Amino acid sequence: MSITLNINGTRREFDGDPATPLLWVIREDVGLTGTKYGCGIAQCGACTVHVDGQPLRSCSAPVSAVANRQVTTIEGLSSRTAKAVQKAWVALDVVQCGYCQSGQIMSATALLEKKPKPSDADIDHAMAGNICRCATYQRIRAAIHAASAQLAG
């Protein structure tokens, strides 16, 4: 029995193993590679996507769990908040190796959608699931505040 997926607004059917993690379906079946594999156990956050607007570690969610729900990947970001986040990331040159940054941006966007003016503690809470081995954390924090300010202004 196939699973109906909605990824970045496009409906599609998946008829493989329903236990397949959403990550691999997104990357290999749908072909969207901005979402990254880092650990496979929901520890690093490189695979973060939005499901109905909430951040989800796609490496540990079976594809069957997102049937008929709205999945958004880095390629599908389009909201005013998301654009402000991406703009702030570029303006502050947050990235280094960049491999974790899709996940960071997904988590940051979800935070700002919910809390347009986050405190440092809010940022700690929302972003603690995303590891950056290049340790770009100081700029991630600054970029979230910058995006917040831009959205308010």
Next chain:
Amino acid sequence: MHPLMNRFHADEQRRLTELLGVKESTAPLLSRRVFLQSAGAAGLTIGFGWLAPNGAHAALPGAEGAAAGPLAPNAFIRIGTDNLVTVICKHHEMGQGNTTGLASLVAEELDADWSLVRTEYAPSDANLYKNLAFGLQGTGGSSAIANSFLQYRGAGATARAMLVAAAAETWRVPASEIRTSKSTLTHASGRRATYGEMAVAASRQTLPDNPPLKTAAQFKFIGKDRSTPRVDSPSKCNGTAMYTIDVKLPGLLTAVIAWPPSFGAKFVSFDATDAKKVKGVTDVVEVPEGVAVVATGMWAALQGRRALKVQWDESASKDLDSEALLAQYRTQAAQPGTPFTKPTTTSAAPAAVKTIEAVYEFPFLAHATMEPMNCVAWLHDGMLETWSGHQFPSFDHMLAAKAAGLAMDKVKLHTLVSGGSFGRRANVSCDFTVAAVNVAKAIGGRAPVRVQFSREDDTGAGLYRPMYVHAVKAGLDAQGRIAVWQHTIVGQSILAGGPFAEMMIKDGIDPTSVEGVDKSVYDLPMLAGTLHSPTLAVRPLWWRSVGNTHTAYVMETMMDELATAAGRDPVAFRLSLLGKSPRAAGVLKLAADKAGWGKPRRAGVAQGIAVHESFDTFVAQVAEVSMRNGKVKVERVVCAVDCGVPVNPDVIRAQMEGCIGFGLTALYYSEIELKAGRAVQRNFDTYRSLRIHEMPKVEVHIAPSTEKPTGVGEPGVPPLAPAVANAVAKLGGPRVRRLPFTRAGLVEA
């Protein structure tokens, strides 16, 4: 990689290919003359002696931008009629920002409009694209900008001179009257042309000899903060940056390997019956690395591997235990080894009135790059192509050719950005590349295949920063001056047994084991250093800042203890020993000054300081640390760096920030333990990384300098751990001599 490799030069390349047993030693050659001929033909870009097979994949992954361009005066630059300047980057981008740096150097001398500059990664060609510090194509030792500083500026100046000459000829005016700015040529008469408009005419000009370079006063980009934002930011913020894991090719398969479960385990047999039943599994094949499960996708490959039964003989590895090894190293450290210094004053104990003896223990460390190791290999039409974060293309190229049984000119490497390296991808065994080639061979070249390490494979693969033990006896004389310093180091040689051993290991000393103690910034003529280099089944590898990862900790915490014993301020005490190193003294004073060193702090907060030189760059850091309920929190780090002429100040700041977070992770958490020959920590749940709430506030101050530029990718790591440890001791905490801090209960385990 290591700066000492500058001994390793062109005539030794041939030797190396023999050592590695490569079938044919000639890398694809392209002489300057070939470039000139190419340059004359409009629309022709660069050939590099390689033709893409069958035009099967004209748009190859791996380029950030590509201008079609008639003006290609050298191997580093191409200017198109579309007015885009493409800078060809010989170095690997793993996050350290050298792509932006190399492009900045060209743009500076070319007077390019930064918004019209694109970059792409060079093919493997040890002649054209060698690191001038090593003599081979490779990135490491914080050398990318240092070795390219004049070369890439010269490339830009050459192109500019040809554009100016073309404009002078076209407009019939003297070249000296032509001005260049923002990719545009102008003349007082009102004539004006973009570089793109002049590119074809410029390609017909004679290549100038040694065109003059700008003086520092003329710089518009070099050292000008935020004048050249990162070229890779946009693609890394929208998911389009192409990493090895993202490569798409027709019919591409994914392979995971059942690697030996322990270091020294030997393959006996396998049973693939159940593995082959997994939907999507196409092949289960024996390879020199282990058993590869090949599938149509990663999940099927992982499921197939789970179902695979492999017999291993672990009799040789069962006794390998890191705790037992540590005990053995401690015993060895009590005895002097091979001397690596020649003390010029006596270091006899009676000279000292106060003596401190300490033993320091450092664990194995994995690199834990965000992107686990991987490589795509495709054997087709008698050729091999590979796609990976080839940090050391000359080695990847040679070893890929050897594994494939092909001549080097039948092998093409596509170098992509990588999701971090920290030393991991610059290894002379090229484990990920060779594994991919072996799997491609084992499936008969039927399809392109990506070998992908899982996180567990990656963390358990070895190639660790070795475990080290230092034993130090240091003493002060009656005047509080250092009179004794006896220092014995125990740990694997990173270079031994590899192709660099003969060139770099002198008199039994691997310089990467002792750097930072040997030739330290301090005036310590009494330092008597010796080294033991045991061998193990676990392969060692350099890890961001190499030997300085442990030597700086020992030197700088001991220096602090000696200052305390002498009743001196740690900064003043260090300065009294830095007479021969004004640049180290300079950053020490700068960091102390900016941090408010010596000023009272609120209760429960203290500052610790450390200074270290590595890769010819000087870094001092002041760590401001608090302790609550015996747990440490690093609140703030003030960092001063002297890296010569700062090329891109914001990249320098970013690297210092990153080095500090990276160093703090290791200090707090990082340790690979071995039990029965197996790595215990395999994923981020046990091999932890710093997270955002643990990141201190970092302030970076760049010392102004007119010295030649030096690297910044690594030198920010060494001072961090000792600076924090010194603050912890000041707060009444223990003098931590075994890392990581979790061992002392100073952070939550």
